[in-house]
Amino acid sequence: MLSCEQDAFFMTKALEQARIAFEKGEVPVGALLVLDGEILAADHNRVETDMDPTAHAEVLSLRRAGLSQKNWRLNRASLYVTLEPCHMCMGAILLARISRLVWGAFDPRMGGSRFHAQWEESCRWATLPDMRGGVLQDEALHLVQTFFACQRSKRNDSSS
Numbered sequence: 707m708l709s710c711e712q713d714a715f716f717m718t719k720a721l722e723q724a725r726i727a728f729e730k731g732e733v734p735v736g737a738l739l740v741l742d743g744e745i746l747a748a749d750h751n752r753v754e755t756d757m758d759p760t761a762h763a764e765v766l767s768l769r770r771a772g773l774s775q776k777n778w779r780l781n782r783a784s785l786y787v788t789l790e791p792c793h794m795c796m797g798a799i800l801l802a803r804i805s806r807l808v809w810g811a812f813d814p815r816m817g818g819s820r821f822h823a824q825w826e827e828s829c830r831w832a833t834l835p836d837m838r839g840g841v842l843q844d845e846a847l848h849l850v851q852t853f854f855a856c857q858r859s860k861r862n863d864s865s866s
Contacts, residue, residue, distance in 0.1 A: 713808050716740055716786045717842045721810070723750040723763060724788045724849055730755060734849045737763035737787040739771040739780065739804075746783065747771035763787060764795040768802050779803050788846040790839060792816045799835060807835040810846025 716738060723736025727750035738748035747770030752761040764787050772778040784806035785799060790813040799807060 712743070713786070713838065713841045716745075716784075717788070717808065717810055717846075719745065719748065720763075720786045720788050721842065721845055721849070723748050724846070727751045727763070728849060728853055734853045735763045735787065735789045737767040737785060739767050739783050739785050741771075741775075741780070741783045746774055746780075760794065762792070762795050764791050765798050768798055768804075772802070781805060784808060785835075786841075788842075789813050789850060790816075803833070804835045805833075807837045808841050809837075809839050810842050811850060812839055812843070 720736040720738050723738065724734040725736070727736060728734035730750075730752075732751040732754050735751045736748070737750070739746045747767045749763050749766035749770060751763050752766065753759060755761070764785060767785065768778075768780070771780055771783065778801075780802045782805055783802075785804050786808045787795075788810040790809045790811065791799060791807070792813070793816075
């Protein structure tokens with residue numbers, strides 16, 4: 707089990723990815739996969755860049771890690787993501803057999819982790835990962851809120 711300090715360290719790295727997304731005009735979400743204390747993969751949202759609705763940071767990190775490990779089963783890996791994963795990403799996390807999921811900010815609108823009991827019921831074939839939310843939550847939430855405030859400001863400026 708990783709310590710709180712290790713979780714904060716890896717979440718800082720995920721936040722670096724989220725800042726890259728922000729600079730590219732993407733929703734600022736960053737993710738990275740860690741196995742035995744080593745970063746296997748890191749990525750950020752690229753939905754707009756790739757014109758791909760599945761190009762979420764989590765999915766892209768899972769893809770990269772699977773390629774690097776030559777295995778889509780990432781049983782002992784931990785996934786760090788700056789924003790609570792959506793339902794699509796939770797499904798991918800379960801399929802990849804991630805053993806630990808750590809996120810920064812909670813997402814009350816799109817987050818999938820709060821449906822823990824439903825995941826257990828509908829995905830009996832899968833073992834749910836250990837989950838921890840709220841790691842560096844303030845930094846992660848500030849980044850997302852700032853991004854959307856900028857987006858609203860741009861829309862208001864263009865409609866004037």
